[in-house]
Amino acid sequence: MTGTPGAAATRDGEAERSPPCSPSFDLTGKVMLLGDSGVGKTCFLIRFKDGAFLSGAFIATVGIDFRNKVVTVDGMRVKLQIWDTAGQERFRSVTHAYYRDAQALLLLYDITSKSSFDSIRAWLTEIHEYAQRDVVIMLLGNKADMSSERVIRSEDGETLAREYGVPFLETSAKTGMNVELAFLAIAK
Numbered sequence: 001m002t003g004t005p006g007a008a009a010t011r012d013g014e015a016e017r018s019p020p021c022s023p024s025f026d027l028t029g030k031v032m033l034l035g036d037s038g039v040g041k042t043c044f045l046i047r048f049k050d051g052a053f054l055s056g057a058f059i060a061t062v063g064i065d066f067r068n069k070v071v072t073v074d075g076m077r078v079k080l081q082i083w084d085t086a087g088q089e090r091f092r093s094v095t096h097a098y099y100r101d102a103q104a105l106l107l108l109y110d111i112t113s114k115s116s117f118d119s120i121r122a123w124l125t126e127i128h129e130y131a132q133r134d135v136v137i138m139l140l141g142n143k144a145d146m147s148s149e150r151v152i153r154s155e156d157g158e159t160l161a162r163e164y165g166v167p168f169l170e171t172s173a174k175t176g177m178n179v180e181l182a183f184l185a186i187a188k
């Protein structure tokens with residue numbers, strides 16, 4: 001993560017100034033949420049940022065959006081700037097432009113959707129094409145609360161993650177399971 005405390009862009013693009021002698025964070029880092037449309041990226045971010053779950057109608061993200069959250073890791077305050085990308089194919093050219101600046105990527109699939117799991121290899125190919133070579137990647141099997149509709153076993157997620165040498169967790173934006181853990185793991 002980069003050490004640039006002080007002024008920072010807020011979600012609305014306004015300057016967020018901190019007193020020069022006591023910055024509100026020690027480090028900053030850019031994280032991107034990636035994965036097919038509907039896997040739960042926006043809900044995952046809202047759960048982490050606000051501790052809430054957006055149930056009801058699914059509103060697909062248009063283009064890209066971001067939110068900031070400061071977390072404490074090993075006594076250091078890390079400001080995470082988290083970019084929520086649109087999973088829909090038609091927005092890919094927009095989101096590609098943001099890969100380069102990301103230090104960490106959370107790549108999500110939905111454990112109730114085989115197609116979202118099958119897309120992971122294509123996502124990893126895109127990541128290798130557009131992201132920094134040393135980017136931190138984590139694979140997440142989201143919607144783990146939907147056990148009766150599960151079609152992807154935990155072992156399948158683990159095997160795929162091992163093949164690509166990335167860490168893996170199952171998560172739920174609905175219950176909050178492992179959401180904070182995933183962000184803290186990549187913030188380290």
Ligand SMILES: Nc1nc2c(ncn2[C@@H]2O[C@H](COP(=O)(O)OP(=O)(O)OP(=O)(O)O)[C@@H](O)[C@H]2O)c(=O)[nH]1
Pocket residue numbers: 035036037038039040041042043044054055056057058059060061062085086087088142143144145146171172173174175
């Ligand atoms: N049960 C359950 N539903 C979830 C979970 N996460 C998301 N959902 C639901 O899945 C749908 C899609 O969630 P979004 O967060 O909008 O999906 P997205 O990946 O951001 O989609 P795009 O913006 O199109 O890329 C919504 O109806 C959510 O309520 C979860 O962990 N559990």
